[in-house]
Amino acid sequence: MNTTAATPHSLSDPAGAGRFVTSQSLLSLDARHPFTGKSLIDAQDMHRTVMSGFLGWLDDGSPGPRSRMGVLSTWTIDLEKARLNLVVQASVPADWSRIPRAALARTPETLTVDRTFRIGDRVDFRAVVNPVRSVPPPAGSSPNTRGTRVPHTRPEYVKKWFVRRLQALGEPAVAPDGVTRIGADTDAERLAVRMLPRVSSPMTRKNLRIARAEIHGTLTVTDPETFVAALGQGVGHARAYSCGLILVR
Incomplete structure (x- = not known):
């Protein structure tokens, strides 16, 4: 087909x-x-x-x-x-x-x-994410040089990574720094984070090693359309490698 x-x-x-x-x-x-x-x-x-x-x-x-x-x-x-x-x-x-x-x-x-x-709906969620931050190329690099993705390896930094993607009621779907939000908010202190073993592949491009962390808690929907988009498209990088799916119940 x-x-x-x-x-x-x-x-x-x-x-x-x-x-x-x-x-x-x-x-x-x-x-x-x-x-x-x-x-x-x-x-x-x-x-x-x-x-x-x-x-x-x-x-x-x-x-x-x-x-x-x-x-x-x-x-x-x-x-x-x-x-x-x-x-x-x-x-x-x-x-x-x-x-x-x-x-x-x-x-x-x-x-x-x-x-x-709908706005105000509360859902329990679980997600395995690839929490990384972008480090710009060194000064003096050529214009085509890309930055480097560096993984967060501690739960407190993973939590901050996720909190940046939360969306309080009335806030836009894209944060001022360009981060795409998920259409939901929560009490960050109630989020649970567990670091998971990295996954890798010896058969692909050099140094394919994917950091992973599990996040779970309860979300309150603040922007239904954006929330549905996050459920369908996932969050963060490495979505081809079993990261980014937000499961809710």
Whole structure:
């Protein structure tokens, strides 16, 4: 099937509500199976595993397939049960038949999310993010020299990274310093942050090492349209490597 895909639907109404419609897949994989093990030790292979559910929606070689289909993912590992639990979100339904049956701990579950958010709604959330800051190139560098992304490695700095993206009621969706906000606010003191192991890939460009942190707490919606956009597009960098997906309940 060759078609043009879009990001998850974001609809607003005069009453100030935002509607979020998307597809989510819940997968549980046997962590002892070689297929799963390779995805755990190679971030690029994990990316291929996630994207394998969406082959055929776009022509081969089409630019930006992940962002065009709104594909975001997050995963956790249960070492006691030897299970990799993977959540994949997209604007189109997934087909997981390409994953070896022996690697599946149970049949993948796909569900349609259709939620409407209004100002003042409170939701519990969890997100795994890639918290980085940009360091400008040294003085005297050529005009084409890019800055460097440096990861935050301490919970208090990760919390500050996330707080910059909060949006108080009445504030614009983009902060004065250019940071895109998430359409929700919270008491920063009640946010919980846990540093996670970095993921890497020896098969991609040099030094691909992705810092990760888990943030969870309760958000109050302040800008439904912006909040729905954040749910559909994710937050921060490394979204191709299972960072940025905001899960709410």
